[in-house]
Amino acid sequence: xxxxxxxxxxxxxxxxxxxxxxxxxxxxxxxxxxxxxxxxxxxxxxxxxxxxxxxxxxxxxxxxxxxxxxxxxxxxxxxxxxxxxxxxxxxxxxxxxxxxxxxxxxxxxxxxxxxxxxxxxxxxxxxxxxxxxxxxxxxxxxxxxxxxxxxxxxxxxxxxxxxxxxxxxxxxxxxxxxxxxxxxxxxxxxxxxxxxxxxxxxxxxxxxxxxxxxxxxxxxxxxxxxxxxxxxxxxxxxxxxxxxxxxxxxxxxxxxxxxxxxxxxxxxxxxxxxxxxxxxxxxxxxxxxxxxxxxxxxxxxxxxxxxxxxxxxxxxxxxxxxxxxxxxxxxxxxxxxxxxxxxxxxxxxxxxxxxxxxxxxxxxxxxxxxxxxxxxxxxxxxxxxxxxxxxxxxxxxxxxxxxxxxxxxxxxxxxxxxxxxxxxxxxxxxxxxxxxxxxxxxxxxxxxxxxxxxxxxxxxxxxxxxxxxxxxxxxxxxxxxxxxxxxxxxxxxxxxxxxxxxxxxxxxxxxxxxxxxxxxxxxxxxxxxxxxxxxxxxxxxxxx
Amino acid sequence: xxxxxxxxxxxxxxxxxxxxxxxxxxxxxxxxxxxxxxxxxxxxxxxxxxxxxxxxxxxxxxxxxxxxxxxxxxxxxxxxxxxxxxxxxxxxxxxxxxxxxxxxxxxxxxxxxxxxxxxxxxxxxxxxxxxxxxxxxxxxxxxxxxxxxxxxxxxxxxxxxxxxxxxxxxxxxxxxxxxxxxxxxxxxxxxxxxxxxxxxxxxxxxxxxxxxxxxxxxxxxxxxxxxxxxxxxxxxxxxx
Numbered sequence: 001x002x003x004x005x006x007x008x009x010x011x012x013x014x015x016x017x018x019x020x021x022x023x024x025x026x027x028x029x030x031x032x033x034x035x036x037x038x039x040x041x042x043x044x045x046x047x048x049x050x051x052x053x054x055x056x057x058x059x060x061x062x063x064x065x066x067x068x069x070x071x072x073x074x075x076x077x078x079x080x081x082x083x084x085x086x087x088x089x090x091x092x093x094x095x096x097x098x099x100x101x102x103x104x105x106x107x108x109x110x111x112x113x114x115x116x117x118x119x120x121x122x123x124x125x126x127x128x129x130x131x132x133x134x135x136x137x138x139x140x141x142x143x144x145x146x147x148x149x150x151x152x153x154x155x156x157x158x159x160x161x162x163x164x165x166x167x168x169x170x171x172x173x174x175x176x177x178x179x180x181x182x183x184x185x186x187x188x189x190x191x192x193x194x195x196x197x198x199x200x201x202x203x204x205x206x207x208x209x210x211x212x213x214x215x216x217x218x219x220x221x222x223x224x225x226x227x228x229x230x231x232x233x234x235x236x237x238x239x240x241x242x243x244x245x246x247x248x249x250x251x252x253x254x255x256x257x258x259x260x261x262x263x264x265x266x267x268x269x270x271x272x273x274x275x276x277x278x279x280x281x282x283x284x285x286x287x288x289x290x291x292x293x294x295x296x297x298x299x300x301x302x303x304x305x306x307x308x309x310x311x312x313x314x315x316x317x318x319x320x321x322x323x324x325x326x327x328x329x330x331x332x333x334x335x336x337x338x339x340x341x342x343x344x345x346x347x348x349x350x351x352x353x354x355x356x357x358x359x360x361x362x363x364x365x366x367x368x369x370x371x372x373x374x375x376x377x378x379x380x381x382x383x384x385x386x387x388x389x390x391x392x393x394x395x396x397x398x399x400x401x402x403x404x405x406x407x408x409x410x411x412x413x414x415x416x417x418x419x420x421x422x423x424x425x426x427x428x429x430x431x432x433x434x435x436x437x438x439x440x441x442x443x444x445x446x447x448x449x450x451x452x453x454x455x456x457x458x459x460x461x462x463x464x465x466x467x468x469x470x471x472x473x474x475x476x477x478x479x480x481x482x483x484x485x486x487x488x489x490x491x492x493x494x495x496x497x498x499x500x501x502x503x504x505x506x507x508x509x510x511x512x513x514x515x516x517x518x519x520x521x522x523x524x525x526x527x528x529x530x531x532x533x534x535x536x537x538x539x540x541x542x543x544x
Numbered sequence: 545x546x547x548x549x550x551x552x553x554x555x556x557x558x559x560x561x562x563x564x565x566x567x568x569x570x571x572x573x574x575x576x577x578x579x580x581x582x583x584x585x586x587x588x589x590x591x592x593x594x595x596x597x598x599x600x601x602x603x604x605x606x607x608x609x610x611x612x613x614x615x616x617x618x619x620x621x622x623x624x625x626x627x628x629x630x631x632x633x634x635x636x637x638x639x640x641x642x643x644x645x646x647x648x649x650x651x652x653x654x655x656x657x658x659x660x661x662x663x664x665x666x667x668x669x670x671x672x673x674x675x676x677x678x679x680x681x682x683x684x685x686x687x688x689x690x691x692x693x694x695x696x697x698x699x700x701x702x703x704x705x706x707x708x709x710x711x712x713x714x715x716x717x718x719x720x721x722x723x724x725x726x727x728x729x730x731x732x733x734x735x736x737x738x739x740x741x742x743x744x745x746x747x748x749x750x751x752x753x754x755x756x757x758x759x760x761x762x763x764x765x766x767x768x769x770x771x772x773x774x775x776x777x778x779x780x781x782x783x784x
Contacts, residue, residue: 114743
């Protein structure tokens with residue numbers, strides 16, 4: 001959604017031959033045999049992550065798109081806020097943290113103001129209850145058609161199947177979500193849901209599902225969607241939205257969109273239902289000045305999204321248009337668990353997706369590998385808390401802890417810190433692997449006592465030395481001296497070196513060197529080698 | 545479709561969560577038994593940090609620059625020339641049916657008459673001829689604005705007795721008449737302007753519009769006009 005167009009994957013811009021596409025829809029909402037965002041639990045990341053890294057298309061799309069968005073974000077903040085950017089993030093974080101610290105007060109205030117403006121407020125403890133409330137409203141209005149804007153929380157509650165089950169057709173109107181719905185696919189990014197798909201997939205879906213003439217021109221494709229959806233807005237009985245912010249002082253719901261489907265869905269149908277998590281609260285409209293400025297730049301590098309829609313109740317008696325009824329479903333669904341002091345900070349998230357775009361792991365595996373509605377670093381953090389740590393024990397480890405997510409976060413959630421905490425909790429729960437357990441036990445023991453430490457060091461040195469000798473690049477040289485790179489570690493450590501190399505250990509341990517220095521024993525090697533001891537630089541030592 | 549995820553009925557017959565029950569869960573998480581007013585005030589919004597435009601800026605010039613940057617067209621016109629500019633823009637695009645809600649230009653502003661003379665059918669919003677449903681058949685909407693923000697080149701359109709949610713959104717072409725005096729420097733200034741208005745008296749809809757309808761969902765390629773207007777023309781009136 002950046003204002004500059006990028007042609008990241010223009011390899012097929014020339015008209016390709018009328019493809020031999022399957023006439024039927026792809027199997028269903030599945031990936032590796034289970035539902036994309038709702039896999040069977042406990043979830044094992046391995047299969048999807050591996051197949052994602054081996055999918056060259058996905059690698060190209062996700063990599064290009066995330067790098068582009070990450071750059072757009074950095075440039076936007078540099079251009080508009082310069083070195084004040086960090087202070088702005090701090091303020092954004094403080095506002096959200098303050099609101100969460102006093103969420104009871106602000107919730108009460110919001111509810112009173114919203115009700116005064118005519119909003120019907122509902123309370124949902126779980127995803128099931130949120131959907132049931134919505135289904136009840138749909139039944140009461142005998143609704144046959146719903147238009148829906150993009151909303152992560154309705155993905156979280158898995159709303160659409162529940163509405164379709166009562167015969168209420170529910171159409172996603174965000175272009176990306178619309179395409180995913182036609183293709184029985186699921187979003188893989190918080191902001192740009194079809195980041196993993198290209199134009200040919202869209203062309204095939206439109207030809208198959210809408211009977212449209214095959215075209216790969218993005219503009220023509222967007223117009224096919226426009227023409228199809230316009231009548232739907234007019235006919236819809238209910239419009240469904242999420243909410244980016246709840247403003248306590250005015251009882252307002254704020255949504256941010258670029259396409260206009262958000263305003264259409266919340267203005268044209270006679271009933272509007274908003275699904276909003278309770279953590280979306282902010283105290284004042286003034287806070288929007290901070291958070292809106294942060295949100296659009298963080299998400300897509302724009303100063304503001306094209307449409308920022310602030311809704312305060314249904315159509316007034318004096319107004320000429322707008323929905324007759326406005327419902328807001330306030331959703332807990334695990335949020336009050338995270339609201340506890342030690343994890344509260346995670347609820348600051350404004351769902352901008354910047355941490356996804358910045359994350360080297362997300363860039364390689366894409367959103368579906370996370371096996372849940374929320375992906376990327378923030379998903380790795382909140383999914384285990386929403387769905388149970390035991391069910392998603394891989395996710396806290398699906399991070400290199402490089403800190404790029406923290407740097408990108410507009411409300412300064414310390415994601416790496418919390419990931420480490422979750423890892424600790426998993427170990428405490430006995431969820432570590434056998435290899436890890438044995439390895440860390442041995443390591444801890446060897447560090448505790450001088451003799452075992454020395455023995456451990458010696459064993460490691462011997463093992464690595466043997467292994468390094470097999471390394472072709474340094475064959476014929478003494479690996480002790482030439483400091484080669486260990487490319488394949490032996491036994492259970494092999495996994496570690498499958499993605500990276502390790503320097504071979506230095507010729508002498510620090511202890512040996514120290515002893516010889518202290519004893520004044522000047523051996524054949526003189527002081528020049530001290531640098532060689534220090535910290536594993538792969539510099540060749542003195543003459544071999 | 546959702547084989548392993550059937551839960552539609554759950555909760556339907558059970559008693560619903562009440563405000564009291566939800567608040568109790570929040571209280572428990574916060575470690576208290578009842579709602580307490582904040583012990584410290586909400587963080588101060590540091591004007592120097594947040595503000596991107598101020599009253600000392602050349603607001604019409606800044607607004608124009610920003611609006612163009614986000615893909616809108618801006619024409620600066622004298623008050624006497626607005627009707628001519630609207631008429632030209634519409635005839636150039638062969639617009640046949642146009643919705644109008646312009647009430648900020650005074651009683652002598654005879655836009656509808658001028659357009660009808662050109663054979664353009666007009667539908668006046670305040671006289672109830674331009675319902676949201678009817679707007680889907682319009683070629684263009686012509687509106688005034690509640691305010692504008694120079695900071696981002698944003699127009700602020702609200703709902704109201706004489707203001708439509710749809711005319712800036714539903715037709716494929718939006719002409720907005722913005723008076724120089726409508727332009728506020730920064731978003732902060734708009735909040736200051738409506739501060740203290742109780743929620744029932746606020747318009748039900750306040751829309752910040754910053755560009756034509758946009759998407760980049762297909763391979764990051766920018767396309768305008770996917771749901772809302774693909775073209776926005778701002779007539780910036782210097783003295784009115």
